[in-house]
Amino acid sequence: MIQFRKISLALTIGLITSFIPMPNAYSEFSLEGNISEEKDEKRYLISKSDVPTGQDAQVNGKLGDFPVLEVFGAGAPGSGVIIAKKGNYYYAISANHVIGELLKGDELEVKTIDKVYHTAEVLVQDNEFDAALIRFNSNNKYYPALIDPNTTATNGIASIANGYALASKEAKSGYLRSSSGKVISVIPGNKDGYNILYSSPTNVGMSGGAIYTIRTKGRQAIHGMTQNLSTDKRYIKAKEDWDNSGISYTKYKGEFYCNSLWTPALIGIHGRAESYRAGGKSGASMGMPILPLLSKFQKTLLEHGIKSLPHELDTEMFKDACEIYKANY
Numbered sequence: 001m002i003q004f005r006k007i008s009l010a011l012t013i014g015l016i017t018s019f020i021p022m023p024n025a026y027s028e029f030s031l032e033g034n035i036s037e038e039k040d041e042k043r044y045l046i047s048k049s050d051v052p053t054g055q056d057a058q059v060n061g062k063l064g065d066f067p068v069l070e071v072f073g074a075g076a077p078g079s080g081v082i083i084a085k086k087g088n089y090y091y092a093i094s095a096n097h098v099i100g101e102l103l104k105g106d107e108l109e110v111k112t113i114d115k116v117y118h119t120a121e122v123l124v125q126d127n128e129f130d131a132a133l134i135r136f137n138s139n140n141k142y143y144p145a146l147i148d149p150n151t152t153a154t155n156g157i158a159s160i161a162n163g164y165a166l167a168s169k170e171a172k173s174g175y176l177r178s179s180s181g182k183v184i185s186v187i188p189g190n191k192d193g194y195n196i197l198y199s200s201p202t203n204v205g206m207s208g209g210a211i212y213t214i215r216t217k218g219r220q221a222i223h224g225m226t227q228n229l230s231t232d233k234r235y236i237k238a239k240e241d242w243d244n245s246g247i248s249y250t251k252y253k254g255e256f257y258c259n260s261l262w263t264p265a266l267i268g269i270h271g272r273a274e275s276y277r278a279g280g281k282s283g284a285s286m287g288m289p290i291l292p293l294l295s296k297f298q299k300t301l302l303e304h305g306i307k308s309l310p311h312e313l314d315t316e317m318f319k320d321a322c323e324i325y326k327a328n329y
């Protein structure tokens with residue numbers, strides 16, 4: 001098997017809202033350096049209908065549903081996001097106020113997208129951020145979210161919130177919700193790490209859920225087959241090969257894109273709604289940026305043997321969602 005060249009991420013630890021970009025946007029995300037900044041039973045296996053393309057991708061967060069968990073702790077039910085896998089263990093981040101204070105004999109449970117319940121354990125609950133690192137064990141296949149160190153929350157970029165909204169007076173049952181908006185502002189050093197203000201509508205129960213974006217610095221989107229067909233042996237294919245494959249493709253500025261696949265990139269963890277000083281809600285949602293959270297949990301992840309996170313083309317989500325990849329590799 002031909003593997004991508006690995007490039008470690010060298011960043012300055014302690015920075016909360018800034019980072020030094022990697023020289024190669026397709027390199028894996030190293031965790032060894034410093035970090036700054038029924039019908040549904042088989043749904044965890046991505047099908048063609050789950051893959052948003054073209055303009056649909058800008059408002060369709062269905063791929064973003066797969067890493068999201070429903071979390072049942074000592075607090076009110078909430079959500080979580082799978083960020084890594086090691087063996088049969090899945091590692092996820094949720095909000096501290098969802099996990100709550102677990103006493104002896106208390107159980108933490110998570111429910112995956114296939115509606116299976118799993119017993120989970122808390123690895124770390126952070127004191128500065130309203131965030132906790134948890135893990136659960138399963139032989140089933142689930143999808144960690146894509147984390148790209150070159151993709152962070154900045155003013156004006158698209159935002160997609162995914163989480164399990166609880167039942168309400170208006171909605172008689174809870175449901176997995178995806179809503180689009182944009183990042184309104186980034187406030188460094190905000191209380192409990194809630195540095196991101198964004199406009200995607202959220203509801204009770206979505207705390208601990210995912211905040212994604214579909215845009216990156218300097219690129220239309222973080223999708224595509226490869227950035228350099230001449231040097232990347234894994235993707236050396238003549239244009240005629242694509243034409244004869246019967247699978248459509250798009251060529252944009254020298255890059256071959258995977259059927260316009262947009263892989264959502266995790267930029268934060270949702271947890272709150274902004275309140276006015278005089279009372280009431282402003283309508284803005286609040287989240288914690290993902291890179292500072294990884295910095296908080298870095299030591300524990302390394303102790304568990306998680307030394308890096310894959311770049312997009314090596315994620316299970318990309319491999320299962322990309323028709324070209326499945327047809328040719």
